[in-house]
Amino acid sequence: MTAALTEPGAPAAPARAARRRVHPRSALAGAAVYLLLLAAALTVLFPVYYVFAGAFMRPDEIAAYPPALVPHSVTGRNFSGAVHAVPLVRQYANSVLVAGVITAAQLFTSVLAAYAFVFLPLRARKPVFGLFLATLMVPWESVVIPNYLTLSGWGLGNTYFGLVLPFLASGFGTFLLRQSFRQFPAELRDAARIDGAGHWRFLWRILVPLNRPVLAALAVYVFLSAWNQYFWPLIITRTAEMQTLQIGLSTLRDSEMADPGLILAGVVLSLLPTLALVVFGQRFIVRGLTTGAVR
Amino acid sequence: MPTAPPAQAPPRRLGEHGLAWAFLLPSVAVFALFIGYPLGRTLYLSAHANDLFGAPSRYVGLRHYTDLLASAEFRDTLLTTALFVLLTVVPGVLGALFLVLLLESRIRGVRLLRSAFALPFAFSVASASVVFSVFYNPASGVLNGLLSQFHLGPVGWLTDSRYALLSVAASTIWMNLGYNVLVLSAGIGSIPDEITEAARLDGASGLRLARSVTVPLLGPSLFFLVVVSTVNALQSFGQIHILTRGGPDGSTRTLVYSVYQKAFAYGSSDFGTASAQAVVLLVVVLACTAVQFGALERKVHYA
Numbered sequence: 001m002t003a004a005l006t007e008p009g010a011p012a013a014p015a016r017a018a019r020r021r022v023h024p025r026s027a028l029a030g031a032a033v034y035l036l037l038l039a040a041a042l043t044v045l046f047p048v049y050y051v052f053a054g055a056f057m058r059p060d061e062i063a064a065y066p067p068a069l070v071p072h073s074v075t076g077r078n079f080s081g082a083v084h085a086v087p088l089v090r091q092y093a094n095s096v097l098v099a100g101v102i103t104a105a106q107l108f109t110s111v112l113a114a115y116a117f118v119f120l121p122l123r124a125r126k127p128v129f130g131l132f133l134a135t136l137m138v139p140w141e142s143v144v145i146p147n148y149l150t151l152s153g154w155g156l157g158n159t160y161f162g163l164v165l166p167f168l169a170s171g172f173g174t175f176l177l178r179q180s181f182r183q184f185p186a187e188l189r190d191a192a193r194i195d196g197a198g199h200w201r202f203l204w205r206i207l208v209p210l211n212r213p214v215l216a217a218l219a220v221y222v223f224l225s226a227w228n229q230y231f232w233p234l235i236i237t238r239t240a241e242m243q244t245l246q247i248g249l250s251t252l253r254d255s256e257m258a259d260p261g262l263i264l265a266g267v268v269l270s271l272l273p274t275l276a277l278v279v280f281g282q283r284f285i286v287r288g289l290t291t292g293a294v295r
Numbered sequence: 296m297p298t299a300p301p302a303q304a305p306p307r308r309l310g311e312h313g314l315a316w317a318f319l320l321p322s323v324a325v326f327a328l329f330i331g332y333p334l335g336r337t338l339y340l341s342a343h344a345n346d347l348f349g350a351p352s353r354y355v356g357l358r359h360y361t362d363l364l365a366s367a368e369f370r371d372t373l374l375t376t377a378l379f380v381l382l383t384v385v386p387g388v389l390g391a392l393f394l395v396l397l398l399e400s401r402i403r404g405v406r407l408l409r410s411a412f413a414l415p416f417a418f419s420v421a422s423a424s425v426v427f428s429v430f431y432n433p434a435s436g437v438l439n440g441l442l443s444q445f446h447l448g449p450v451g452w453l454t455d456s457r458y459a460l461l462s463v464a465a466s467t468i469w470m471n472l473g474y475n476v477l478v479l480s481a482g483i484g485s486i487p488d489e490i491t492e493a494a495r496l497d498g499a500s501g502l503r504l505a506r507s508v509t510v511p512l513l514g515p516s517l518f519f520l521v522v523v524s525t526v527n528a529l530q531s532f533g534q535i536h537i538l539t540r541g542g543p544d545g546s547t548r549t550l551v552y553s554v555y556q557k558a559f560a561y562g563s564s565d566f567g568t569a570s571a572q573a574v575v576l577l578v579v580v581l582a583c584t585a586v587q588f589g590a591l592e593r594k595v596h597y598a
Contacts, residue, residue, distance in 0.1 A: 037394070037398070037408055038408075041408050044411065044415065044472060045411055047469065062435070063435045109321040113318060113319050116319045121315060123312070132326070137581060138577065139530050139577060139580045141576060142334075142577035143329070143333035144558075144573070145336075165329070166328075166329035169321060171322075227419065246420075246421035246533070250533075252425070263428075263429055266425075271422060277417070278413060279417075
């Protein structure tokens with residue numbers, strides 16, 4: 001499974017060939033490095049392994065003392081148990097819907113804003129862009145109380161609107177796309193103009209398709225952050241039917257203290273989309289998350 | 296207007312200005328409603344006492360702030376927050392740096408190992424915290440199970456106030472490791488091969504290469520990671536809510552968690568005090584970003 005991952009910042013082929021030559025005198029050092037890495041990898045991966053092993057264990061196995069590390073007989077009962085203990089299927093759908101809407105909306109609003117900053121005349125360009133960047137520095141937790149009051153006041157507590165409204169735009173997304181749009185070749189843009197493409201058509205027919213990689217990176221990043229949200233869904237929702245998967249998981253933990261198997265099965269279910277993103281979209285994750293770290 | 300020369304005629308310019316604002320409007324509206332206005336309202340609430348239902352009742356000026364400063368509980372909260380930042384950022388960044396440097400050595404299977412270290416990234420804060428709560432379980436958890444193999448007594452990982460913050464920090468380090476490794480790997484990948492090869496030709500290898508070439512050139516990535524990790528640690532909430540609820544004895548009550556407790560937990564609606572704490576959080580986050588930029592940026596080497 002992990003073999004499908006792409007190496008971030010993979011060096012060019014000739015350089016890699018050079019790196020592969022192992023110096024004989026460093027063979028001992030190499031072995032030490034190997035052992036260290038292996039020990040670290042086992043430690044880091046143990047929780048991942050245990051989640052999947054434990055999810056298939058029988059209750060008596062997982063509760064055994066000392067705990068079993070390998071399931072003796074595989075059971076799927078934990079999964080059906082987890083799905084019935086809390087409305088996990090509904091909460092799964094909520095999470096997909098909420099994260100999907102937030103992702104689509106942020107891509108749309110960020111594309112428009114970035115386009116305005118790069119391709120349209122704007123008298124107050126600098127201060128307005130400064131305001132967009134300033135939104136990145138405000139911790140969400142310091143404005144969470146008024147937002148809760150606002151949305152409850154509008155009667156949007158415990159609704160999908162309440163879950164998504166504050167996250168429909170993003171200073172980070174605008175920043176990322178502006179960086180990318182600025183590198184768009186002027187000749188291509190002029191050519192599109194001469195061929196009669198107005199702003200709207202140039203934006204959606206040429207600019208957006210040609211910026212697919214950065215849009216994908218942004219989409220992966222936004223989806224993961226929205227999928228992982230905890231504080232806001234916790235306070236804005238009241239019923240289990242409106243809660244997202246992350247809140248459902250913590251409810252599962254609270255309601256089934258005696259049965260870790262159910263909890264781990266719930267975690268396995270919640271991991272499926274993000275695990276797929278990490279395994280198949282690592283390239284995009286790195287690109288989306290390291291903007292600013294690596295030029 | 297198909298072949299009109301771009302951006303010359305005045306009416307069209309006017310239209311373009313309008314279009315620019317129309318394109319900015321959705322984002323600006325969201326920011327104004329959910330960041331700008333609430334910032335003002337947080338300040339307003341922090342200067343007002345409130346009734347039992349949270350409605351602001353009368354102006355009290357800086358009373359909430361002076362009360363907070365005078366309160367031993369709040370000083371504990373600040374100390375816990377600082378400790379939590381230190382306990383997660385320092386080992387988190389150094390551990391990732393160590394792993395990434397090891398991954399740079401010329402051995403087989405490095406790509407597979409790097410991917411392995413990135414896997415925790417798939418866990419949300421909630422799912423990772425739930426898994427660690429199973430690990431930390433005093434009676435049936437794997438950790439105490441392992442200790443018992445060595446005839447060591449059970450540890451109250453989350454129930455003993457000496458260990459609770461450490462346990463929460465340890466699980467947080469695990470959650471962040473994948474991201475930290477990804478960022479630093481990308482940083483190393485962007486160091487030009489000629490530089491490392493030149494250093495190797497000059498006889499630098501192993502520790503020497505890492506100390507004199509790789510780590511200095513990783514400066515921008517490390518800098519970015521320290522800033523991001525600090526701000527993230529200051530905002531940590533899910534793991535505390537799931538693992539300890541701020542306990543035992545408030546030993547894991549950080550600033551963000553305290554805001555939550557005052558404003559939302561168990562039907563509490565003390566929005567005045569909570570808002571004052573939210574303002575403190577805002578100031579701390581902004582100050583950390585500013586200090587780190589000021590102090591660290593001069594030491595960062597740009598390749």
